[in-house]
Amino acid sequence: MKSLLVNPGDVVVTDFGIYQHWSFVSDTVCSRGKPMLISATKRNGTVKEETWDTVTQGKNTYITKVQKVKAPSEILNTARSQIGKWKYSVESNNCEHFVKWASGLEVTSAQVVNTSAGLITGAVLVGVVAENPKFVHFLGGALLVAGIFLALTRASEKVTAE
Missing domain, CATH: 3.90.1720.10 (endopeptidase domain like (from Nostoc punctiforme))
Structure with a gap:
């Protein structure tokens, strides 16, 4: 520490x-x-x-x-x-x-909410942009966007006076 x-x-x-x-x-x-x-x-x-x-x-x-x-x-x-x-x-x-x-x-839990939103958004994006997508494409897109959304859900550090 x-x-x-x-x-x-x-x-x-x-x-x-x-x-x-x-x-x-x-x-x-x-x-x-x-x-x-x-x-x-x-x-x-x-x-x-x-x-x-x-x-x-x-x-x-x-x-x-x-x-x-x-x-x-x-x-x-x-x-x-x-x-x-x-x-x-x-x-x-x-x-x-x-x-x-x-x-x-x-x-x-912002981590859970944003990860869930990312999973859905990623799968929807694959469905919209991919021609004839397979399950693996939906899964990959969902996991990629969920990971990005989760990474953006960081708790901020409290600012303290020195």
């Missing part, structure tokens, strides 16, 4: 290439002095509070701006209430859904 100054309740985003993983900064630290993170992961299939290094896996991680309607302590209590209970699903209960839910926001 480079010198990233985080506070309990902050939302950090870890860049895993094609997708981003969203986590809450906990109010506890691990034995190595780094903050713990609370998140929903496919790796666990649920919500866990884990060490910074376990969650971020050494990938680029930064604080993102999320409009929260709850105090940090309430967010962390809400998040912890789902440890071992949240049933992870990439479509409806992923890390972004979890962060927004625990923050008291509308439960959506």
Whole structure:
């Protein structure tokens, strides 16, 4: 972890290439002095509070701006209430859904919405421009445009005063 100054309740985003993983900064630290993170992961299939290094896996991680309607302590209590209970699903209960839910926001995932829109747009484009397209063309076009749409759905880094 480079010198990233985080506070309990902050939302950090870890860049895993094609997708981003969203986590809450906990109010506890691990034995190595780094903050713990609370998140929903496919790796666990649920919500866990884990060490910074376990969650971020050494990938680029930064604080993102999320409009929260709850105090940090309430967010962390809400998040912890789902440890071992949240049933992870990439479509409806992923890390972004979890962060927004625990923050008291509308439960959506821009990553899921934009990827779905990209799949549909790509397939439609192939149908419009290709002469006699085959299934593989529809699939390739859908995946290409979905990847582009997903790449454009990056959480922005929170600007902090130095």
